[in-house]
Every structure is written in structure tokens, then in C-alpha cells.
Amino acid sequence: MKPDALRGHLDALLLATLDGRQLHGYAIIEALQQGSGGALDLPTGTVYPALRRLERAGHVVSDWSTVGGRKRRTYRLTQAGQRALNAERSAWREFTTVIDGVLGGGKWAQQ
């Protein structure tokens, strides 16, 4: 998968990963890995700044905890984040509908 295909869709992935559960950053990366069948292996330099952006935007909140001597910052959705997730999901549906239409419609659609 080409690197910048994710552009503009990363927030949706992160919010969806946190939907209904709270996870720390490293666990989010693993969840994304497993949830995508290994297709998504996001580097920390992608995920951590994105989580900070989401927190600044008020879509997630974080709490520190220590588990087995390691410090974890655990994130969870806010109500605004839940709303943002809903918006991202419908934006994604609209986006794929549009692109699917163009990608598929070229050959057989007009006759």
C-alpha cells in the first residue's frame, strides 16, 4: 500500500480503533495491524503525533498509567470524538462511493 493513500483517513482509523474501548498508543498500532490482517503497520512517528492532534482537537482524552514498569498513555473517545467518528464513517462512505463510481464507471456505465 502506497504511503500517502492514508492521507486524510488516519483520523478515522484511530477513532474507529478506539470505538468502544480504551487503548494506549502501542496497542492501537497492534490493533490496527491485526484489524487489517497485517496490511497496516503504522510507524510510531505516524500514530503518536496523530493522537496528539486528536487530543488537541478534543476527540480523545488520555490518562497515564504504569503497567509492568512501563508508562502508558491510554486514550479513549470523548463524545465529540464519537460524533467525529460518525462523521468520518459517513465521509468515508461518500468518498468510496464517488471514487468507485469514477473507477468503475469509465467503461461499461455509459452504454
Next chain:
Amino acid sequence: MKPDALRGHLDALLLATLDGRQLHGYAIIEALQQGSGGALDLPTGTVYPALRRLERAGHVVSDWSTVGGRKRRTYRLTQAGQRALNAERSAWREFTTVIDGVLGGGKWAQQ
């Protein structure tokens, strides 16, 4: 539609628009507009440089013509461009499958 959602998918759109027909830049923009039901209104500053990139990459070739006193640069796919389009289409399918899985799989998939 947020601006950079297209990131990494513009080439696919352009190649698909040129699939089976030859169009000049302005007509490509209109075709994209109509083919998307008005959702895609790409500025020339997006499309023209992208077409030049595709030409540099050998995916399209262009010929100049004059129609009604206006100069047109008409593009068409090369064989490499056709192959690139096929690759873009399957990459798109894979991409949407992955994102759909993550976006949909959060809540109800695992129980």
C-alpha cells in the same frame, strides 16, 4: 469532501477517466465532475500538473490540436498507463477493503 482525501488516488481517477477515450485537460475536469455527480470539482492547479506527472511517468501521451481557435492538449493512455490503471484499481479495492474492515470491524465484528 476534505481536500487531501484524494491524496494518492488522483492518478487512479485520471487514468480511469482516460480509459477507452482521449480527452484534453479541461474535458477531463468536466468528465470527473459529471462522473462523480458533482462531488469532484478539481482545480486546474491540481489536474494539469498531475497530467504532466503522468506523462513524465509514461502513463499517458499528449498531442496538441486546435479546436475553434483554442489549443488543446489531448491525452490518451499508453500500454504502461493501462497497466498502471489496472494496478490502481486493484490497489483501490485492497485499500477500501482494509479501511472498511477497520472502520466497520470495531464494534460488532469480534463477538
Next chain:
DNA sequence: CTTAATAAGTAGCCGCGCTACGCATACCGT
């Protein structure tokens, strides 16, 4: 005692879609 796994983070690069222009011709309304 070195390597790998777990865990968080930052600095800076780079590509590309977009904004904002410039240039030119044709057509339509008034």
C-alpha cells in the same frame, strides 16, 4: 550482557493537492 520487545516521543523531510495567479480566445448580452 546483548538483543528483542514494549512504550513514548520529537525533528525534519518530502510529495502533492490546492490557492492564486497569468495568458489567450470565443461567445453572449446589452
Next chain:
DNA sequence: ACGGTATGCGTAGCGCGGCTACTTATTAAG
């Protein structure tokens, strides 16, 4: 005659965000 709109091509430069590469720290395995 002239302004506005549509047609048509193009470039310069911004801005953003995902990525590379790096640092720091603790634990577990070998």
C-alpha cells in the same frame, strides 16, 4: 463597442501530514 462568462493551458509557492530516523527507558529472553 464592451463587459462578463466559458473555454483552455499553464506556473509559483504554500501547507499539511504521514513518514524516516532518531532518542529515551524498562523488561524479558538468549
